[in-house]
Amino acid sequence: MPLFRKISHTLFFLSLISPFCHGEPQLITLEPTTGEGEAHHNKHIERQQTVIDKENSDLYYSGDLICNSVSCYPKVFEPLADWQEIKPLQQVPKGLDIRINMDTGRKETKIIEKNIPDPKMVDISHEFVDDFRDLNEAMKQNEENKIIQILDKLDEYAHDYKHGSKIIKYEQDVLSELMLSKVYGDKVKEISARVLSGCLRNNPPAIQIYNPRYVDELVNSLIFEKNPIVLKRYLGVLQTVADKASNSSNLFTNLLKVYKGDIDNQIKLRVLEILSDLELSDARGKGLVKRSVNGKDDKNEPTLQQWFNEFSTNIQNSQLDEYHLKRFFHTLVNIKKEGGSNVKVSKDFLNWLSKQTEERKEALNDDLAKRDLEQYEFNKKLIESRHLLFGNPLADRIKNFNDEF
Template sequence: MRVERARKLISVLTLLLFTKLAVSQVVLAPSHSKDASNYDAANNDQSKLGTVIDSSDGEIASDSAVNDDGSDLVIGDHLICNSVECYPKVFEPSSGWKEIRPGQRLPVGLDIRISLEKGTKEAKLPEPVSEGAGGEGNADSEIENVVIDTEGKIIQHSEPDELAEEAVEEQINFVFNDHEVEGGPEPREITEDTTDLTIAESVTAESASNVQAAHEFSKDFAKIKSLAQLSSDEKNWEEVESILDDLVEFAHDYKKGFKILSNEFELLESLSFNDELAVSIRELAARIIISSLRNNPPAIDFVNENYPQTTFKLCEKLAELQAFRGSKPLVKRFLSILDVLLSRTEFVSIKDDVLWSTYKIEDPSSKVKILEIISKFFSERNEAVINNTELDMKTVQKWVNELTTIIQTPELDELHVRSFFHCISYIKSRFKNHVKIDSDFLNWLINEIELRNEAAKNELYKRDDGQLEFDSLLAESRHAIFGNPNAARLKERIYHNDELLADEL
């Protein structure tokens, strides 16, 4: 009798265990279900405000998705809203595990796990990794533009690099309650030592010499140096190119990118600026630099603090490349490096004539990049530099003409619209009647204000405070900056009187 009861008890426990495992099963591959198809269709159906003109620069367009219950999930420029609440579009990591909300994008290099207890996807900043954990056994995750759909499945979007032919392999490190998924990367050696991220954030001009020279890529760069020092007959540039090509993949990683730049920036800069080398080698060296800098503030600050002349060198090389055929890939790289470095400098200085001459001969995507650089120069935070710069008003007018023309392009994404509009507004406010604004731009501004006022009737649209703030700025600038300021005051007074009259009634 007891044996029979024991058998029944074992059967019940086995059934419960099997059921629990079946419920907790997780699909790691991208879903091809009907809901995933709806997501893709909605993602492709972008509105005017979310269209990206140059996805190679990492700009994010607005998306849309569908909740499990069929309600709309609206993804704006900064917020994601459903019928109940709004939350940030970009996931904000911390040292502890935090739930990844539907539709959120993840920064590079986070640890991700799937909690079986809560049934949610979670992420956090990477754990400290010991010095000896680097190299072949290091399985740092490289996550770029990862989106969690409304079913909780992970959808991976690979943004193309500046050239269409570049492809970056993304590695996602899935963790179940602190244990990595079977078949995934090998476990990392975790210690309590200071992380590379902490080292990167604390680097200054004085502490730069403390950055360790030894890293997992030391042998690769030592090989490049040895090959470059050989005589002309013995040099094997094909091997150098092969090594650089392998290093590009690692430069995209947050921590590895900083390691590369903090130890090997001078070598990479000399290779990219060497006029005697083939364009392919120079372009690879420049690509490693920009890959290490992009979305990596500590790396940007390191270069700005320790190599402040790099921005001027880039302008000089851009001037030299204008008469050199076949240099367009290299021009793109130099412009991107210049733009990223200027994004975190206290004072922005440029060579206006070089940028203008480059602008006239380059393709549309490079022109957008140049206008981004111009927008960083003509801004309120750069007032001190502008005050001490002799500006040719004819050249300033040329930039205004280009900015007011490109901002009317329907394909231009919202982030560029805001950046270029702030630049146009600043130039007009500072130079007033010395700068002329054409009627086409004013007509576009009036039409844009009407479109945004109509969109503001949507309750979900109103929840994006950043969007409403910019829309309000557009409306105020119509008369205050680009029209008659007296008309703006009159309109405000009439509106105020109407409110008083309504209160009395």
């Protein structure tokens, strides 16, 4: 074989294997060949390109995936400790072992053994590892003051979206154990519940991974907790995860017992907030309306009228903020729509609604208020419902006629 052809073949072979060497790929630039060697080289490239184009012709990108008419796979290759085939167009991270499978002719890769992380360390890699290691040690030594000190520190980070998710993902067991503990004092239970509530509130990823078993244990603990501060914290946690309770009857029964107990008004409002959230989310049929309708023959189950009375009374609380006023009002609308004329509206509630209507009419004419579309729509709904839903629909028609006249 002529010397220039041997050199050409050697360089071409090196160009094929060079990307599979460890470290940064070394680019090899081939000088143009001439004569017979050039023709042979071009035919080889043409055949190889034809195979690649045919294989990838129906592939397309879809977000972080590469798809064809049959299936999809990740755009970025996800390495494991075992050899895996690299699929067409996949991006391969640096620092991996790469080979060509001699049986299939396909490229394969895996994590280099020395870089495989210790399995014991994989699930504890977060910013608070040291804090929770100290916390577990303090629990073993029964050092309650140190436990409180560490929990206070964690509470500062719990409301952060990312930190809250990590704490729930890796450390929900120890925090739930402390919250529901029968060994430690009320201060430990109160702060651990505060940390959990901070992590879970307005944090859907954290809520999703919170274990329903702890929700059921929390529901069972409600009726035995005598400290009103701890009970408020328990309800704060429950408000974020109540729809994860496995037994809705037990949830409602215990919330009702708490509500009827000799407790302060803040706890009653917390219970109503949870019930309102369940009603408006209608989580798996746990809403008030469905429960009252389905359990209308159960003497222990409050009627729609009783729930309407409770919400219509508490919505008049001058200390109630706008967010909870909206939630309570939407709950009242749901109950009234379901109960119809069987749900009676008190004179006190109608008087409150009349005052609200006049105040919100003024707000509708405020150009600045119109910029808040959500608030604007709520004001309109409240005004319209005064007669159409909670009052006399005929009065609304007469009023509109007079306004037009």
